Amino acid sequence: MERKAEPGLYDYLPLVSRPTIRWPGDARVAVWVAPNIEFYELMPPPNMTKNAWQRPNPDVMNYAWRDYGNRVGVFRMMDAMRELDVRGSVSLNVAVCQHHPEIIRRCVELGWELFSHGVYNTRFVLNMTQEQERQMIRDVIETIRNASGQHTDGWLSPSLSNNPWTMDLLAEHGVTYTCDLFHDDQPMPLRTATGKMCSIPYSLEMNDVLVYTRAMKSPREYGRMIKAQFDQLYREGADNGMVLCVPLHPYLIGQPHRLEPFVEALDYIKGHSGVWWATGREIAHWYNENYHEAAVEHAAKLRNDDVPA
Amino acid sequence: MSLPDSYLRYDSRRYGMDHELYAWSMLPDRPKIRWPGEARLALWINIALEHFPLDTGQTPFPPPRGLERPYPDYWNYTLRDYGNRVGCYRLFRIVDEAGAKASVAMNAALAASTPFLADYVVEHGYEVIAHGVDMAHLHAAGLDEATEREWIERSLDLLRKRTGQRVGGWLSPGQGQSPATLKLLARSGVDYCCDWSNDDMPYRFSGPAEGLLSMPYAFDLSDYTCMGLWFQTAEEFADQLVAKARLLLDEAGTGGGRMLCVSLHPSISGHPYRVGAIREAVTRIMGMPGVWAATPAEIAAQFKAQA
Numbered sequence: 001m002e003r004k005a006e007p008g009l010y011d012y013l014p015l016v017s018r019p020t021i022r023w024p025g026d027a028r029v030a031v032w033v034a035p036n037i038e039f040y041e042l043m044p045p046p047n048m049t050k051n052a053w054q055r056p057n058p059d060v061m062n063y064a065w066r067d068y069g070n071r072v073g074v075f076r077m078m079d080a081m082r083e084l085d086v087r088g089s090v091s092l093n094v095a096v097c098q099h100h101p102e103i104i105r106r107c108v109e110l111g112w113e114l115f116s117h118g119v120y121n122t123r124f125v126l127n128m129t130q131e132q133e134r135q136m137i138r139d140v141i142e143t144i145r146n147a148s149g150q151h152t153d154g155w156l157s158p159s160l161s162n163n164p165w166t167m168d169l170l171a172e173h174g175v176t177y178t179c180d181l182f183h184d185d186q187p188m189p190l191r192t193a194t195g196k197m198c199s200i201p202y203s204l205e206m207n208d209v210l211v212y213t214r215a216m217k218s219p220r221e222y223g224r225m226i227k228a229q230f231d232q233l234y235r236e237g238a239d240n241g242m243v244l245c246v247p248l249h250p251y252l253i254g255q256p257h258r259l260e261p262f263v264e265a266l267d268y269i270k271g272h273s274g275v276w277w278a279t280g281r282e283i284a285h286w287y288n289e290n291y292h293e294a295a296v297e298h299a300a301k302l303r304n305d306d307v308p309a
Numbered sequence: 310m311s312l313p314d315s316y317l318r319y320d321s322r323r324y325g326m327d328h329e330l331y332a333w334s335m336l337p338d339r340p341k342i343r344w345p346g347e348a349r350l351a352l353w354i355n356i357a358l359e360h361f362p363l364d365t366g367q368t369p370f371p372p373p374r375g376l377e378r379p380y381p382d383y384w385n386y387t388l389r390d391y392g393n394r395v396g397c398y399r400l401f402r403i404v405d406e407a408g409a410k411a412s413v414a415m416n417a418a419l420a421a422s423t424p425f426l427a428d429y430v431v432e433h434g435y436e437v438i439a440h441g442v443d444m445a446h447l448h449a450a451g452l453d454e455a456t457e458r459e460w461i462e463r464s465l466d467l468l469r470k471r472t473g474q475r476v477g478g479w480l481s482p483g484q485g486q487s488p489a490t491l492k493l494l495a496r497s498g499v500d501y502c503c504d505w506s507n508d509d510m511p512y513r514f515s516g517p518a519e520g521l522l523s524m525p526y527a528f529d530l531s532d533y534t535c536m537g538l539w540f541q542t543a544e545e546f547a548d549q550l551v552a553k554a555r556l557l558l559d560e561a562g563t564g565g566g567r568m569l570c571v572s573l574h575p576s577i578s579g580h581p582y583r584v585g586a587i588r589e590a591v592t593r594i595m596g597m598p599g600v601w602a603a604t605p606a607e608i609a610a611q612f613k614a615q616a
Contacts, residue, residue, distance in 0.1 A: 001380070003363070003364040003380055003381075004363055004364060004381075005362040005363055005364050006362065006363055007363055007381060007383060007386060007387075009383075012393075012394060012422070012423050012425065012426075013394060014394055014395075014398060014423075014425055014426065014429070015394065015395045015398040015399070016398045016429070017425065049379045050379060126379055160378075160383070160384050161379065162381055162383055163381070164381050180383055180384075181383055181387045182383075182384065182387040182388045182391055183387040183388075183390045183391045183394055183395075184391065184394060184395055185395055185581065204384070204388065205580050205582065206582075214540070215540040216540055217540070217542075221542065225582045226582075228543075228581070228582035228583075228585055229580070229581045229582035230581075231581075231585065232399075232581035232582065232584055232585060233581050236581075242581075302425050305425075
């Protein structure tokens, strides 16, 4: 595959010079909580670029850890969020619709958004042809529609794997936002061949997997981080609406020892006015409706203002 | 298979260094340096503005925080880019509001691709340090001298034209050097090089790099090391900055002026949950009596006039 130096997906738009976003109700920060409801296969087929598991299949220890999320953690997490009156936007491995329909029914009852996290967390788009990738995209869209009646607006690739054409294929199928880009604390317009897409902040910094297993933080520290992230965005949001995303994994956050500091952090945010408790779809649609063009135009203006040295 | 006998020969085993790049010298043995206004501690804040192309490779060594995931690694590309669009402006604001000064080590490719950022840096009075072409152009053994000279000249030319500044400082991408780098920098009219994180004061290079000053950049206590590599919290990093300032101020009472380099990467320190701690550390250090907020060029000039 020919390698490009630049993704070419978006323009430079500095924090200090960009259109002002106003969220519904004049909120300063749009907060969305994104639980990843996942299915990892015990015996996934190999992909020549990336192994799904670290050990030879079956990787029982790691498989079981993830499976805990679906058997136990997810319901605990759902109950906590229901009590907080916070909706989830589910990053869904759609095979969960076949394996564990009970979980999907519960999501639908709670009024949660379902968006795509591919078919299985053990299948990557790496080395797929465009036609294979299209087939997978159609499978996802159909499965989510059959299970919930919802259109698939959002996309987070399994393992955040992409091909250079992935965003174009998603736009072609009516997907309106991606979670795979981490260049901003606000939604940003995406350059795609067709359709209208934006990226919305899906924070790796606030992601429980990375906080716990990579940065090796404690549950209390995770709670503090979420609050500190909110405090700064809330301050800045007085001038320009920001987005706080809390990405979760039930096999981690749904563990008995981790739930309380998370609940406490969300409760802290709940104590503020001027917060829009949104879903990914609501944020993306608000942005695409109201600010997409303005951002593209502003970036073009910045480019044209450049005087070559 | 065993080692040849030459493995037990020690050709550079002698007093001082095992190379000719600078002289051996222990900090307490050196003449005392006095900073302007009887200040004891020069505070140098550097903000690194780096560009990692999507096709950045892993050779000749993996660039620090390079793109290690399968192509196209949007994850790491966009996280680095976050620093240049969002994070850096938070850090600039902290510097400005604290009344501090900053240098900006900037990849030339970034100045070319984002003139808004280059202009912003100039308008706010930050000193631009040449930081190579970009993070995919690594200086290391094996790079032929003509190519390395061209990279250095290209980086300096582009940044000098774009910013109108002298651009007398150099920081290699990833602090990597070839055996020829110092010599080439000295010949390209560079005043100081930041790659050698081996001192709390400037010192002079020698031999083929005669005339070039070393301005030791922070590696051990940088946001990259503490938070990027070791995953300390922003509060832990900030506490250490304050502790370092205290100790150096104290040491300067008897040992002469000291220098504190604060090394910040916007894609690390510029995240919302971290900037509060960074702001507090910078503000606290600026509030300590005897602190002189300076640019590296100002520190280098003071040092050169005295030692």
